[in-house]
Amino acid sequence: ASTWANVEQGPPDAILGITEAYKKDTDPKKINLGVGAYRDDNGKPYVLNAVRKAEQKLLNDKLDKEYLPITGLASFTKEAGKLAFGADFISSNGGNIVISQSISGTGALRIGGSFLGRFYPHAKTIYVPTPTWGNHKAVFSDSGLGVAQYRYFDKNTNGLDFNGMKEDILNAPKNSIILLHACAHNPTGVDPTPAQWDDLSELLKERSHFAFFDMAYQGFASGDIDKDAYAVRKFASDGHQVILCQSFAKNMGLYGERAGAFSLITSNPKEKAAVESQIKILIRPMYSNPPVNGARIASLVLSDPALRSEWLSEVKDMANRIITMREKLQNHLVNDFQSKKSWNHITDQIGMFCFTGLAPDQVTIAPQNTFKAERLTRDFHVYLTKDGRISMAGVTSHNVKYLAEAIHEVTK
Numbered sequence: 235a236s237t238w239a240n241v242e243q244g245p246p247d248a249i250l251g252i253t254e255a256y257k258k259d260t261d262p263k264k265i266n267l268g269v270g271a272y273r274d275d276n277g278k279p280y281v282l283n284a285v286r287k288a289e290q291k292l293l294n295d296k297l298d299k300e301y302l303p304i305t306g307l308a309s310f311t312k313e314a315g316k317l318a319f320g321a322d323f324i325s326s327n328g329g330n331i332v333i334s335q336s337i338s339g340t341g342a343l344r345i346g347g348s349f350l351g352r353f354y355p356h357a358k359t360i361y362v363p364t365p366t367w368g369n370h371k372a373v374f375s376d377s378g379l380g381v382a383q384y385r386y387f388d389k390n391t392n393g394l395d396f397n398g399m400k401e402d403i404l405n406a407p408k409n410s411i412i413l414l415h416a417c418a419h420n421p422t423g424v425d426p427t428p429a430q431w432d433d434l435s436e437l438l439k440e441r442s443h444f445a446f447f448d449m450a451y452q453g454f455a456s457g458d459i460d461k462d463a464y465a466v467r468k469f470a471s472d473g474h475q476v477i478l479c480q481s482f483a484k485n486m487g488l489y490g491e492r493a494g495a496f497s498l499i500t501s502n503p504k505e506k507a508a509v510e511s512q513i514k515i516l517i518r519p520m521y522s523n524p525p526v527n528g529a530r531i532a533s534l535v536l537s538d539p540a541l542r543s544e545w546l547s548e549v550k551d552m553a554n555r556i557i558t559m560r561e562k563l564q565n566h567l568v569n570d571f572q573s574k575k576s577w578n579h580i581t582d583q584i585g586m587f588c589f590t591g592l593a594p595d596q597v598t599i600a601p602q603n604t605f606k607a608e609r610l611t612r613d614f615h616v617y618l619t620k621d622g623r624i625s626m627a628g629v630t631s632h633n634v635k636y637l638a639e640a641i642h643e644v645t646k
């Protein structure tokens with residue numbers, strides 16, 4: 235018998251499978267709202283001008299292709315740290331912060347998970363919000379952590395279940411690890427307010443919980459990198475020894491370059507050196523050292539004043555295009571199609587995704603026994619995940635009215 239005869243067929247990736255189905259559809263009205271990558275108003279992938287210019291400069295510099303150190307490009311990690319925590323915090327606490335380059339956000343999560351799996355001195359269970367990004371559970375359980383959940387999304391309001399969230403965090407055993415989406419929560423687009431973050435910081439302190447931040451969308455939520463860093467900076471300044479995972483996939487459009495950073499705050503330089511040595515020991519057998527190109531691009535964009543300001547305005551433009559599409563989608567539903575439902579959550583939510591509320595609901599569509607989200611795909615060629623999440627990046631001024639009509643048809 236073959237050595238692999240006992241390997242069972244696994245399920246396809248829930249999100250990447252949607253794109254495959256979309257590609258096969260020949261209807262000209264088809265819309266792909268499954269994938270979490272930014273598109274311009276013509277539905278095309280977008281490479282930022284600041285990135286193009288940085289690439290040109292790097293090309294002109296004729297750099298070599300030597301290996302980076304295990305923890306990556308130092309100029310990049312320094313800039314990434316300043317971007318997230320703020321330059322002031324880094325200048326006064328930088329001596330205590332371990333920062334390593336990572337294989338984008340996912341790789342940073344994996345470093346964090348594995349580090350905690352090896353060294354966290356309390357129960358090795360991480361609490362993630364319900365719902366959360368589909369990959370979190372797999373990353374953390376493959377890292378050797380247990381995964382538990384806390385309440386987050388309120389189906390009745392399509393907003394935050396703040397009381398449920400607080401109650402579950404309060405009731406978790408002391409010293410629990412709590413995963414927090416720093417901004418633009420995926421998949422719901424629902425974030426705590428600054429005042430609620432303040433409460434959460436206090437609550438985690440009270441319970442001696444450990445805050446683990448996933449920040450994949452800094453700048454993408456509001457268009458303002460500082461505003462989107464509120465939670466991380468608040469927790470850091472309140473003295474939490476946070477882990478932070480950063481991705482430059484969305485805010486710099488560097489998806490396939492895999493540029494990211496992992497950081498961890500320690501309490502003194504000796505501790506920092508010890509933790510850093512262990513991070514290196516952990517990374518070395520995983521992938522030895524990280525890719526150089528994306529880190530060079532991001533480092534240059536962040537440190538060159540002209541490129542940085544061009545980047546900041548492009549981040550703002552991307553965020554604003556998404557915010558405008560939210561307004562148009564809501565407006566078409568309410569005013570053009572006279573939907574009697576409340577669609578306020580479309581504009582209340584932020585970031586790349588909108589949790590439409592089109593979740594499986596067999597009661598209302600019992601005759602066909604089909605889910606609303608599935609009807610959107612079957613009858614209207616609109617592709618989205620079954621939980622009703624749509625990527626606002628796939629909505630354009632050309633397809634927004636058609637999308638509103640489709641949503642109205644399956645919800646009236």
Ligand code: PMP
Pocket residue numbers: 270337338339340341367415420448450480481482483489494
């Ligand atoms: N965390 C969240 C919440 C995300 O949405 C994503 C991207 N979909 C990531 C992490 C990681 O993405 P990447 O590895 O491409 O940086």
